[in-house]
Amino acid sequence: MAGISRAIRACSAASRRTLAAASAAALPKEAPAAGVRAPAAATGRKGRDREDGRRVQWVFLGCPGVGKGTYASRLSQLLDVPHIATGDLVRDALAAPGPFSKQLAEIVNHGKLVSDEIIINLLSRRLEEGEEKGELGFILDGFPRTIRQAEILEGVTDIDLVINLKLREEALLAKCLGRRMCSQCGGNFNVASIDIEGENGGPRMYMPPLLPPPQCESKLITRPDDTEEVVKERLRVYHDLVCSTSLRLLFHSCILLSILYHLCNLSAPFVLVWVWKMIVCHR
Numbered sequence: 001m002a003g004i005s006r007a008i009r010a011c012s013a014a015s016r017r018t019l020a021a022a023s024a025a026a027l028p029k030e031a032p033a034a035g036v037r038a039p040a041a042a043t044g045r046k047g048r049d050r051e052d053g054r055r056v057q058w059v060f061l062g063c064p065g066v067g068k069g070t071y072a073s074r075l076s077q078l079l080d081v082p083h084i085a086t087g088d089l090v091r092d093a094l095a096a097p098g099p100f101s102k103q104l105a106e107i108v109n110h111g112k113l114v115s116d117e118i119i120i121n122l123l124s125r126r127l128e129e130g131e132e133k134g135e136l137g138f139i140l141d142g143f144p145r146t147i148r149q150a151e152i153l154e155g156v157t158d159i160d161l162v163i164n165l166k167l168r169e170e171a172l173l174a175k176c177l178g179r180r181m182c183s184q185c186g187g188n189f190n191v192a193s194i195d196i197e198g199e200n201g202g203p204r205m206y207m208p209p210l211l212p213p214p215q216c217e218s219k220l221i222t223r224p225d226d227t228e229e230v231v232k233e234r235l236r237v238y239h240d241l242v243c244s245t246s247l248r249l250l251f252h253s254c255i256l257l258s259i260l261y262h263l264c265n266l267s268a269p270f271v272l273v274w275v276w277k278m279i280v281c282h283r
């Protein structure tokens, strides 16, 4: 409980109220055994709920352009839960006139992350609306993106599954630059045709374009933050965050290891292998 209250105390007063209310209502917290997550298998298929009445609570992570939105939206239809993309919440806020959207545009159109306070406020509001509509689960896309966001989410929900998608850097840039959206139906498409030779005997990567139907062709728009310069900055911000998180994990594991080393008389090679594994796993 201390961890939860610490995380919630860290939120701004406004987001604390809304997130706590949303989590109490929209995200009923069951009482799993300490440290045990409800397995995804326990969650129902479409129309079949868990015993506590809620549906899946999944999270999709990964760098810009990796396909989080595509997979999350398809799965949300199959599992009959809403697909909540914090990027969409930000774009909705950007579309509303006023000083707030100008402030947001300054951040988003330069490839930076918006503050934890803003994103938590937007997400809290979205969860509250979902609660009013009777939504029973979610697939989150693009949240959490910082350690603080992850701590807050961890504190107020039971996440069943986290999927971290990865893709080679050259494909990511091409995919972001090829993204198109239909201004009428909101459908997402991609005009990039990706065909990259495998490296060091690795498999070739081929991803055909995801073309729009004829009725959408003349209505395609590109996101203002999908220019080459901004995408490169978003990828840089993403990798910086992943690196700082990995270093933090590595630092903590080194402290733990040195304690174990002294307590259990572990051999130095064993400690080195463990440290190496930490680096490789979190790269």
Ligand SMILES: Nc1ncnc2c1ncn2[C@@H]1O[C@H](COP(=O)(O)OP(=O)(O)O)[C@@H](O)[C@H]1O
Binding pocket: 063, 064, 065, 085, 086, 087, 088, 090, 107, 108, 111, 112, 113, 114, 115, 116, 119, 141, 142, 143, 144, 145, 146, 149, 225, 234
């Ligand atoms: N969890 C978040 N924390 C901070 N900023 C976010 C978050 N989610 C979305 N954003 C903002 O919205 C923008 C668009 O997000 P998104 O559509 O998820 O883009 P991407 O394709 O880069 O994953 C991001 O570049 C960032 O400015």
